[in-house]
Amino acid sequence: MLAIExxxxxxxxxxxxxxxxxxxxxxEQKDFYIIEVIDQDGYSGFGETEAFETPWYTEExxxxxxxxxxxxxxxxxxxxxxxxxSELAQRFQKVRRNNMAKAAVESAVWDLYAKKQNKPLxxxxxxxxxxxxxxxxxxxxxxVKQLLNVIETKLAKGYTRVKLKxxxxxxxxxxxxxxxxxxxxxxxxxxxxAYQLSDIKTLQxxxxxNLQMIEQPLANDDFVEHASLQQQLQTPICLDESIHTxxxxxxxxxxxxxxxxxxxxxxxxxxxxxxxIEDYAAKNGIAxxxxxxxxxxxxxxxxxxxxxxxxFTLPADTAASENYWERDxxxxxxxxxxxQVHLPEKPGIGYEIDREALDYFSVEKVVIEKK
Ligand code: OSB
Ligand code: MG
Numbered sequence: 046m047l048a049i050e051x052x053x054x055x056x057x058x059x060x061x062x063x064x065x066x067x068x069x070x071x072x073e074q075k076d077f078y079i080i081e082v083i084d085q086d087g088y089s090g091f092g093e094t095e096a097f098e099t100p101w102y103t104e105e106x107x108x109x110x111x112x113x114x115x116x117x118x119x120x121x122x123x124x125x126x127x128x129x130x131s132e133l134a135q136r137f138q139k140v141r142r143n144n145m146a147k148a149a150v151e152s153a154v155w156d157l158y159a160k161k162q163n164k165p166l167x168x169x170x171x172x173x174x175x176x177x178x179x180x181x182x183x184x185x186x187x188x189v190k191q192l193l194n195v196i197e198t199k200l201a202k203g204y205t206r207v208k209l210k211x212x213x214x215x216x217x218x219x220x221x222x223x224x225x226x227x228x229x230x231x232x233x234x235x236x237x238x239a240y241q242l243s244d245i246k247t248l249q250x251x252x253x254x255n256l257q258m259i260e261q262p263l264a265n266d267d268f269v270e271h272a273s274l275q276q277q278l279q280t281p282i283c284l285d286e287s288i289h290t291x292x293x294x295x296x297x298x299x300x301x302x303x304x305x306x307x308x309x310x311x312x313x314x315x316x317x318x319x320x321x322i323e324d325y326a327a328k329n330g331i332a333x334x335x336x337x338x339x340x341x342x343x344x345x346x347x348x349x350x351x352x353x354x355x356x357f358t359l360p361a362d363t364a365a366s367e368n369y370w371e372r373d374x375x376x377x378x379x380x381x382x383x384x385q386v387h388l389p390e391k392p393g394i395g396y397e398i399d400r401e402a403l404d405y406f407s408v409e410k411v412v413i414e415k416k
Contacts, residue, residue: 047127047158048085049415052119052150054111055079056409057341061369065339066185068212068239069101072339076107079343079374079403080114082122082153090157091398092149093344095311102237102286103265103312105145113146115411122150123415130155134317144289144314151315152347160393165350167388167395170316172353176385180206180360181368182235182337185215189222196227205384206231206257206360212239217250224254231360235260238286242270251280257359258283258305268293271302281305285336289313294322298329305359307336310351311344319351327356337362342375346394349379349386360384374402 056078064073080092096105117140127133133151159166181204186192196207209223211234220234233256240248240262248262258281263270265286275282281304284297288306290313297303306326310319326333335352338344345363352361363386366378375396379386389395
């Protein structure tokens with residue numbers, strides 16, 4: 046039994062080394078919370094809020110995460126003991142949506158539980174491998190020349206697949222230039238919902254570039270239109286923003302809206318929901334892979350754990366710490382060698398929290414104790 050006695054919200058602000066630009070906007074810093082859950086025996090588990098400061102990617106923001114966690118989720122965690130972290134998804138169901146808030150707390154409890162079991166989290170959740178193939182997601186660049194340079198640097202670091210962000214006006218010719226410079230690399234594109242079905246002529250032109258997939262071309266609730274687009278495209282469609290729940294996965298598979306799903310632990314509300322989705326995807330032969338939220342080290346460690354599940358067969362967007370940060374908040378930091386991250390074998394997320402770094406980036410600390 047876990048009896049959580051105290052929850053600390055470490056409010057941090059960290060600057061990215063480089064701004065990350067997508068079709069929906071630009072991210073320059075991460076203003077977020079590390080959730081620390083502490084139990085009666087003094088063990089700590091850690092989770093990370095992954096919403097951005099603006100609601101362009103999903104409806105959640107860092108501030109809504111804090112509100113929902115502080116006012117609703119922490120009381121639900123403190124009110125009753127927990128026999129297993131997989132119970133929390135059910136306990137949190139009375140709070141509608143707010144998946145990123147739920148995931149931050151739920152994943153912290155999984156870390157705590159795994160530490161008490163003295164097991165690496167990836168093993169506890171049934172991970173099937175201890176080395177993760179890693180690709181890199183590259184934001185929109187000011188020019189094609191700069192983009193080609195960035196790709197060159199990333200390939201030199203060993204990443205096994207390159208993902209390009211696209212948007213209307215920065216698509217066919219951009220991908221053509223990249224393909225010309227790098228004819229053989231595993232390549233994919235991500236539109237972050239920037240297109241409509243009426244843009245089909247443009248999207249069909251991407252079929253000539255041998256892309257692994259095109260991620261989220263249409264709006265986040267366009268299951269029917271994605272299905273129609275997929276019928277008229279050779280390139281597999283991968284859904285990202287559309288998938289928030291198990292039933293979204295059922296809908297996407299039933300309608301044939303995609304062939305591949307990008308799973309983010311935070312977007313689907315935690316690790317238990319990832320396990321359920323993985324189970325369903327395996328039964329239905331849908332390939333999964335682990336996406337990224339430009340997380341700091343704690344969220345990234347959780348992402349890497351889910352990327353170890355058997356149905357996650359394509360390279361993850363879990364680049365190394367140094368891809369984002371001058372200084373990360375875990376020790377060791379995430380390293381990519383020969384295109385892979387080797388999962389740490391220590392208990393829980395397997396990376397230590399760098400308490401000095403946590404203090405360095407901290408702007409506020411909210412402590413909530415069991416009454
Ligand atoms: O669509 O996967 C996405 C970054 C911010 C918001 C959405 C997305 C992304 C990425 C980067 O593609 C993934 C990463 O490097 O963490
Ligand atoms: Mg995406």
